[in-house]
Amino acid sequence: MLFGSLGGVLAACSSPGGSGGQGGEKGAPVDRSPSPQEHGGLRCLARQDSTTLRLHTTAGDVTFWAGVNLGSTTPGHSPGELAVTREDYRRWFSMMGQLGVQVLRIYTIHPPHMYEELKAYNEAHRSAPLYLVHGIYLPDESYIESHDLFSRASTEAMVAEVRDASAAVHGTLRRSEMRGRASGTWTADVSPWTAAWIVGVEWDPEAGSASDAKNADAPAHAGTYFSSHPEATPTERWIAARMDELAALEAAAGLSVPIAHANWPTADPLKHPQEPLANEDMLGVDANHVVPSDRWPGGTFASYHAYPYYPDFQMLQPSYVEAEDPYRAYLLDLARHHGSMPLMVSEFGVPSSLGSAHRGSLERDQGHHSEQDAMRMNAEMLRMFADAGLAGGLVFEWLDEWFKFTWNTVPRHAPVDGERRALWHDPFTNEQFFGLVAHDPKPVGRRVPYEGDGAVRSIAVDHDASWLHLDIDLAATPSSPVSVGFSILPEGGIRMPDGGGQARYDVAVTLDPGARQAACLIRGALDPVRLDGLPASAVPRPDANGWVLQRLTLNRPYTVPGTGQDRPAEFLEVGRLIEGDWSDPGNTLATWQLVAGDAGNAVFRLRLPWSMLGFADPSSRTVVVPTPAGAAPTGDAKLQDTPVGVVVEGIDMAVFVPGHDPVTAPIRWEGWQDATYTERLKAGVDVLSQALRDTAG
16 A cells, blocks of 8 residues: 655654654653552552543653544455454554554454554553553444343343453453454453543434333442442443443453443433434433442543534534534533533544535534645644543544445445445545545546547546546637536436537536536436435426536424424535645545646546446446336425436546537446555644644643
């Protein structure tokens, strides 16, 4: 794999100490090696001190934990395939250290070689190790269907996972092969650097509420190390038992560090009267109701995956809207609720994707950011957490993950097996672009399907797992708009937006050099917005020629509770193409440019996301077609279109220059079964690196 400008960025980020030391006097490295303290007969690398988490190091206690989350996969693979190699971990740990990452959070048990490489890295960087926050993911999520967290399957699986996770950290686990989970023999003891644990998942509101009702008589948990509060819900009692089991295992090894459970705003313990979606305020899971005893000196904390753009109550609740920063106001509200308990934002961030899925406060939307803007916003949020007195912030996430999906693009991918999603990298799917490290797909190679001596001199084509690249070389800069038509489906299509030509097309791009504007349209019958569950009245209508500007749905229409105010559907007009130069890889939004040639010619350059061309999966050449069921609905009735996949041979393209005959070119490519990519740190990461250092110092 290639690393682009990695060396320069890391050189700029390297610390004065020269070996990953953070902060301190210029030229003097700070010794952040572990310095555990004994409390109640247990060794504590970290512990709760009222609203503070204290990480004990030789240089003194670290009281703000700044770090990053790490997943368990690479492009071309789903998480259960555990494809990360020993060399990947070794490289990433070195990169993290040089960027100033102090705390590394993982969600589940990783393969043995992860622990071996972490131990090796920390022993080689004793004064600046990576401290581990280890997660324990719910391995059996059948409670979502059974609505019973207390079911034998869910409970026994989690009890075993708690036992295995503790053993993995201490290097004493042996586990046979099992689908989707790490196996092998763990021999590396990383407990000297394990600073905390986070147990559980983002609790499902509907399943959690139903489980609470079904298990209302479940007994309270009175444990040696953790107990449930008298007001604890059944879910909280179940969590208390799992945290107590983990604490018992760690205490048997002579250790105690803070243990928390995972949570998110959907299941926070607060009430949000203005939240328009019932599910988003249905379930409350309260860290205050899982109580550590005096025999557990490590204590606990409240852990939240909290972002500045969802749920909607952040943008609707008066106490938040009236604040200078609604996101900060919400986090302070949580902190007040938890009182003397530390609050850590264990996931936060904004993605550097072309697409978005929701608007956020202070323009911190769920996507549609350049890499530089995303890194700047992440840095600002991290500094805000420290300024607000929170216990820490862990950026989501270290790597871009190709397998991810999000609500407003998953219907577009639906016609193909979900496993294929990891084979391509959709610029519209924001969830795939949260990383500090980009995994850029490799281009296949430039080819020229058309050359001539007329108004169009040549058409050059390239593609990768994200984009179709086009260079349209014109003899001169046109004085009128140029159009490009794409015929994708074997049948159907409509005439170009200006009504010219006889051929039929499914997608059209208009390029106006005078106005410096470009737009991408799709014929109304193929508009994927029809798959988003909108009322028929909210779906944008095609123009008189049958074309509609390409959009992503950001929010369905809703009514604000308590006010009766109706809010319309919200859209991101991704069809308004953005001019720019993507040779700067941080410019994730640019999709077209006009370049003057040396011979008086002009080259229109386009890079179009496969999803903008209607593809559900370019690796299998599958197009998504919204297929109506029965009569078209009207008014407030929802569209019931079904995403259907059609496999095509390729794309037929035509270029229309005013006053000249159209020029056509076929675009063909081989499907693929493997992901090929290069790796690089994202543009602007130095700004986040400085924030990581400043807040942890």
